Amino acid sequence: MYLPGTALVSLLLLQLQLLPKAHTGSCVDQEKISLLRFLAGLSRDGGLSELWLNETDCCSWRGITCNEDGSVIEVSLPHKGLEGQISPALGGLTRLSRLNLSHNSLSGGLPFQQLMSSSSMVALDISFNCLNGGLLQQLPSSMSSHELPMQILNISSNLFAGEFPSATWKVMTNLIAMNASNNSFTGRIPIHFCNISPSFAILDISHNQFSGSIPPGFLNCSMLGVLNASHNNLSGTLPDELFSGSSFLEHLSFHNNGLQGILDGSDIFKLVNLVTLDLGGNKFSGQIPNTIGHLKRLEELHLDSNNMYGELPSALGNCTHLTTINLKSNRFSGDLGNINFSALVNLKTLDVYLNNFTGSIPESIYLCSNLTALRLSANHFHGELSPEIQNLKYLSFLSLGNNSFTNITNALQILKSCRNLSVLIIGGNFMGEGIPQDETIVGFENLRFLNINRCSLFGRVPFWLSTLTHLEMLILSNNQLTGPIPPWISSLNNLFYLDVSNNSLTGEIPITFMDMPMLKSVNTADLNPRHIDLSMYRGPSLQYRVLTAFPTFLNISYNNFTGVIPPQIGQLKVLAVLDFSFSNLSGSIPEAFCNLTNLQVLDLSSNHLTGAIPQAMSNLHFLSAFNVSNNDLEGPVPTGGQFDTFDYGSFGGNPKLCGPAFLRRCEPTEVDPASRFSSQSHHFSSTLVIFATAFGVFFGVGVLLDHRVLSRLRLLQL
Numbered sequence: 275m276y277l278p279g280t281a282l283v284s285l286l287l288l289q290l291q292l293l294p295k296a297h298t299g300s301c302v303d304q305e306k307i308s309l310l311r312f313l314a315g316l317s318r319d320g321g322l323s324e325l326w327l328n329e330t331d332c333c334s335w336r337g338i339t340c341n342e343d344g345s346v347i348e349v350s351l352p353h354k355g356l357e358g359q360i361s362p363a364l365g366g367l368t369r370l371s372r373l374n375l376s377h378n379s380l381s382g383g384l385p386f387q388q389l390m391s392s393s394s395m396v397a398l399d400i401s402f403n404c405l406n407g408g409l410l411q412q413l414p415s416s417m418s419s420h421e422l423p424m425q426i427l428n429i430s431s432n433l434f435a436g437e438f439p440s441a442t443w444k445v446m447t448n449l450i451a452m453n454a455s456n457n458s459f460t461g462r463i464p465i466h467f468c469n470i471s472p473s474f475a476i477l478d479i480s481h482n483q484f485s486g487s488i489p490p491g492f493l494n495c496s497m498l499g500v501l502n503a504s505h506n507n508l509s510g511t512l513p514d515e516l517f518s519g520s521s522f523l524e525h526l527s528f529h530n531n532g533l534q535g536i537l538d539g540s541d542i543f544k545l546v547n548l549v550t551l552d553l554g555g556n557k558f559s560g561q562i563p564n565t566i567g568h569l570k571r572l573e574e575l576h577l578d579s580n581n582m583y584g585e586l587p588s589a590l591g592n593c594t595h596l597t598t599i600n601l602k603s604n605r606f607s608g609d610l611g612n613i614n615f616s617a618l619v620n621l622k623t624l625d626v627y628l629n630n631f632t633g634s635i636p637e638s639i640y641l642c643s644n645l646t647a648l649r650l651s652a653n654h655f656h657g658e659l660s661p662e663i664q665n666l667k668y669l670s671f672l673s674l675g676n677n678s679f680t681n682i683t684n685a686l687q688i689l690k691s692c693r694n695l696s697v698l699i700i701g702g703n704f705m706g707e708g709i710p711q712d713e714t715i716v717g718f719e720n721l722r723f724l725n726i727n728r729c730s731l732f733g734r735v736p737f738w739l740s741t742l743t744h745l746e747m748l749i750l751s752n753n754q755l756t757g758p759i760p761p762w763i764s765s766l767n768n769l770f771y772l773d774v775s776n777n778s779l780t781g782e783i784p785i786t787f788m789d790m791p792m793l794k795s796v797n798t799a800d801l802n803p804r805h806i807d808l809s810m811y812r813g814p815s816l817q818y819r820v821l822t823a824f825p826t827f828l829n830i831s832y833n834n835f836t837g838v839i840p841p842q843i844g845q846l847k848v849l850a851v852l853d854f855s856f857s858n859l860s861g862s863i864p865e866a867f868c869n870l871t872n873l874q875v876l877d878l879s880s881n882h883l884t885g886a887i888p889q890a891m892s893n894l895h896f897l898s899a900f901n902v903s904n905n906d907l908e909g910p911v912p913t914g915g916q917f918d919t920f921d922y923g924s925f926g927g928n929p930k931l932c933g934p935a936f937l938r939r940c941e942p943t944e945v946d947p948a949s950r951f952s953s954q955s956h957h958f959s960s961t962l963v964i965f966a967t968a969f970g971v972f973f974g975v976g977v978l979l980d981h982r983v984l985s986r987l988r989l990l991q992l
C-alpha cells in the first residue's frame with residue numbers, strides 16, 4: 275500500500291534520523307541503575323538480563339545508544355517479547371531522546387510525566403502493547419513553562435481510554451506526527467495540534483470512540499499531510515474550514531463514522547494534493563461534484579456505504595492516477611458510460627455493487643488493462659458480455675450478479691479465456707436460458723469460486739464443470755436443473771462448498787459424494803489461502819477475505835432426490851453444514867451420522883425418512899441447528915448434549931416420535947398430539963429459506979449460518 279507522506283513530512287522525519295551519530299562512551303553509573311530498574315520492572319525480559327550485565331558498560335548493551343559523554347540517548351527494544359510494566363525509572367535517563375518499545379506486551383500505565391521530565395525526548399514509540407489507563411490531563415507546572423522537543427509520539431494499538439487530554443499538548447510545539455489509533459479514547463476529538471505546532475503533519479486517531487462533531491479549525495494546519503479519523507462515532511457535517519487549511523493534505527479518511535451532508539464541489543476539491551479520499555461508511559448524500567476532476571493526484575476514492583445518488587461526473591475520467599474506485603452501496607444511477615475509463619490506466623479495483631446503474635458495461639472499461647477486480651453486481655446493467663473483457667489480463671475477481679445480462683453461453687465462452695479469473699459471480703442474470711452443455715467451454719484455469727445461482731437455468735449439470743480442477747466453491751442453486759448429480763463431482767479435489775439447492779434434480783444421492791476429498795479430511799495444504807480481491811459480504815457484519823473462511827458445505831435441498839441416505843455419509847468427517855431437506859428421500863437416518871463430529875447444521879426435514887433417530891447423534895457436540903421435521907420417524911428422540919437445546923420445530927410433523935415435553939410421551943397408548951402443533955412445523959425451514967433468499971439476492975452467496983456458528987467455523991478453519 276502507498277503510505278502517504280508529503281515531501282515535507284519525509285524531510286522532517288529524515289532530519290530526525292540524522293541526529294548526531296553517537297559514539298559509545300563509558301556509561302554513567304546513575305543511568306545504568308535506571309536501566310537495571312527498568313529491567314527489574316519487567317516480568318519477561320526476552321533474555322535482556324543475560325545481556326545487560328551489571329559489570330559491563332551499559333553503552334554497549336543491546337538496544338542502548340549513548341552519546342560521547344556516555345549518556346544514554348536512545349533505548350530501542352521493539353519486538354523483544356517484553357512483558358510487565360514500564361518503570362518510571364526510565365525518567366532518570368536525562369538525555370534520552372528516542373524510546374522505542376513498540377511490539378511488546380507491556381502493560382499498566384505509561385509513566386508519561388517521568389518520561390517527559392528529561393525534556394529531551396524527541397521520539398516516543400510505545401505502539402502495539404497492552405498499556406492502559408488514561409493519559410495525563412495536565413503536565414506538572416514545572417514542565418508546562420518550557421517547550422518540549424517531542425516530534426513523534428506513537429501510542430497506537432494499546433488499551434488507552436478516557437478523554438484525549440488536549441491541555442497536555444500545549445507544550446509540544448515541535449510535534450510532527452501523532453498516532454493514537456486503535457485505542458479506546460472517548461469524548462471530542464482533540465483540535466489543538468496545529469495551533470500549537472506549526473510543523474504538525476500526521477494525525478491518526480482512527481479506531482477509537484471519539485464522538486461529537488468535527489470542530490471548526492480542526493484542519494487549520496498548514497503542513498498537515500495525513501488525517502485519519504476513521505472508525506469513530508463522529509457526527510455532523512464536514513466543516514468548511516476543513517478545506518481551507520492544508521494544501522499538503524494527501525490522505526483524508528473519515529471512514530465509518532456518522533457524518534452527513536453533501537460534498538460541496540467548491541470545498542473538498544480544493545485539496546488538490548489528495549491521494550486518498552475515504553468517506554465511506556457515513557451518511558453522506560448528494561452527488562459527486564464535477565470538480566473531482568481537479569484532484570489530479572487521486573489514487574483511492576472510497577465513497578461506499580453512504581446515501582449518495584445521481585449520475586457519476588464525467589470528470590472522474592480525468593483522475594488518471596486512480597487505482598481504486600469504491601462506490602458500493604449507494605444510490606448512484608445512470609449510465610456508467612458517462613465516464614471515459616480509457617485514461618484510467620492505473621485502475622485496479624472498480625466496485626459499484628448495490629447501486630442503480632443502467633445501460634451496458636462501457637467498452638472503455640476494457641482499456642483499463644491493470645484491472646484486477648470488477649464488481650458490478652446488484653444494479654440494472656443489461657446486454658451481452660463483450661469479448662473485449664479478455665483484454666483484462668489481470669482480472670481475477672468478476673461479479674456481474676443480479677443484473678439483467680443475457681446469453682450465458684456467450685458469457686462463459688468469453689470468460690473461459692480469462693486466465694487469472696479466480697472468483698466469478700454471474701448469478702441472477704440470464705433468466706430462463708439453458709445452461710450450456712458445450713464441451714468447448716474449457717479454460718477457467720484458475721477459477722476457485724463460481725456462482726451461477728438464481729438464473730432459472732434449465733438443463734443438466736454440465737460436464738465442462740468437471741474440468742474446473744481448482745474449484746473450491748460451486749453454487750448452482752435456484753435454477754431448474756434436471757437429471758442426476760454427476761458422478762465426477764468427487765473428482766473436484768478442492769471442492770468444499772457445493773450448493774445445488776432448489777433445482778429439479780433427480781435420482782439417488784450419488785455414492786461418489788461420499789468421496790469428496792475436502793469433506794473427508796482437513797487438507798488445508800491444498801487450499802489457496804490467498805486473499806480474494808474484494809470482500810464478499812453476508813449481512814452488515816460478516817465479510818470474507820479468504821475462501822477458506824467459509825464452512826464446508828453440502829446443500830442439495832429442494833430437489834427431487836429419491837432412495838436412501840447412503841451409510842457412507844459417515845465418511846464426510848469435516849462437513850459442517852449438511853442440508854438434504856425437501857426431497858423425496860426414504861429409508862432411515864444412518865447410524866453413521868454420529869461420526870460427523872464437525873457437523874453444525876443438519877437438516878433432513880420434509881422427506882419420507884422412517885425409523886428412529888440414532889441416539890448416538892447426541893454426541894455431535896457442535897450441532898447447533900437440527901431439523902428432521904415432516905418425515906415419518908418414530909421412537910424416542912435422543913436426549914443429552916445438544917439435543918436438550920432443540921425444540922418442537924426440529925421434530926414436528928413426525929406423529930410417531932416421542933420423548934421430550936413437546937412431543938407425546940413414549941407410551942404406546944398415548945394420544946397423538948401432533949396436530950395441535952402442525953401450524954408451527956414449517957417454522958425452522960421457512961426461516962432458513964428467508965435467510966437463503968436474502969443472502970442469495972444481496973450477497974450472491976447462499977449461506978445458512980448464524981453469526982455464532984460462523985465465528986466458530988472460522989476458528990476451526992483459518
Ligand SMILES: *[C@@H]1O[C@H](CO)[C@@H](O)[C@H](O)[C@H]1NC(C)=O
Nearest residue numbers: 306307310311314327328329
Ligand atoms: C551493580 O554493581 C554495583 C557495584 O559494582 C553494586 O553496588 C550494585 O548493587 C549492583 N547492582 C545490581 C542490581 O546487582
Ligand SMILES: *[C@@H]1O[C@H](CO)[C@@H](O)[C@H](O)[C@H]1NC(C)=O
Nearest residue numbers: 352374376397398399426428
Ligand atoms: C520502532 O521500531 C519499529 C520496529 O523496528 C520501527 O518500525 C519503528 O519505525 C520504530 N519507531 C520509530 C519512531 O522510529
Ligand SMILES: *[C@@H]1O[C@H](CO)[C@@H](O)[C@H](O)[C@H]1NC(C)=O
Nearest residue numbers: 376399401426428451453476
Ligand atoms: C509510530 O509512528 C511513527 C510516526 O508515524 C512512525 O515513524 C513509526 O514507524 C511508528 N511505529 C511503528 C511500530 O509502526
Ligand SMILES: *[C@@H]1O[C@H](CO)[C@@H](O)[C@H](O)[C@H]1NC(C)=O
Nearest residue numbers: 401430431453455456478500
Ligand atoms: C498508526 O498506527 C497504526 C497501527 O497501530 C497503523 O496501522 C497506522 O498505519 C498508523 N498511522 C499512520 C498514519 O502511520
Ligand SMILES: *[C@@H]1O[C@H](CO)[C@@H](O)[C@H](O)[C@H]1NC(C)=O
Nearest residue numbers: 402403404430431432456481
Ligand atoms: C489493534 O491493536 C491490537 C492490539 O495491539 C492489534 O492486535 C491489532 O492488530 C490492532 N489493529 C489495527 C487495525 O492496527
Ligand SMILES: *[C@@H]1O[C@H](CO)[C@@H](O)[C@H](O)[C@H]1NC(C)=O
Nearest residue numbers: 469490491492494495515519
Ligand atoms: C484558521 O486559519 C485562518 C488563517 O489561516 C484563521 O483566519 C482562522 O481564524 C483559523 N481558525 C481557527 C479556528 O483557528
Ligand SMILES: *[C@@H]1O[C@H](CO)[C@@H](O)[C@H](O)[C@H]1NC(C)=O
Nearest residue numbers: 564565566567568589591592
Ligand atoms: C477533464 O479533462 C478535459 C480534457 O483535458 C478537460 O477539457 C476538462 O475540462 C476536464 N474536466 C475537469 C472537471 O477537470
Ligand SMILES: *[C@@H]1O[C@H](CO)[C@@H](O)[C@H](O)[C@H]1NC(C)=O
Nearest residue numbers: 583604605606607629630632
Ligand atoms: C432506481 O431507479 C429507478 C428509476 O430508474 C427508481 O424508480 C428507483 O427508485 C431507483 N432506486 C433507488 C434505490 O434509488
Ligand SMILES: *[C@@H]1O[C@H](CO)[C@@H](O)[C@H](O)[C@H]1NC(C)=O
Nearest residue numbers: 618619620621642643644645
Ligand atoms: C500496471 O501496473 C504496473 C504495476 O503494477 C505498472 O508498472 C504499469 O505501468 C501499469 N500499466 C499501465 C498500463 O498503467
Ligand SMILES: *[C@@H]1O[C@H](CO)[C@@H](O)[C@H](O)[C@H]1NC(C)=O
Nearest residue numbers: 658680681682683684685687
Ligand atoms: C449467444 O452467444 C452465442 C455465442 O456468442 C451466439 O452464437 C448466439 O447466437 C447467442 N444467442 C443469442 C440468443 O443471441
Ligand SMILES: *[C@@H]1O[C@H](CO)[C@@H](O)[C@H](O)[C@H]1NC(C)=O
Nearest residue numbers: 778780781833834835836858
Ligand atoms: C418427483 O419425482 C416423482 C417421481 O419420481 C414425481 O412423481 C414427482 O412429481 C416429482 N416431484 C416434483 C416436485 O418434481
Ligand SMILES: *[C@@H]1O[C@H](CO)[C@@H](O)[C@H](O)[C@H]1NC(C)=O
Nearest residue numbers: 841844864865866867868869
Ligand atoms: C465411525 O467411524 C469409525 C472409524 O472410522 C468406524 O469404525 C465406525 O464403524 C463408524 N461408525 C458408524 C456407525 O459408521
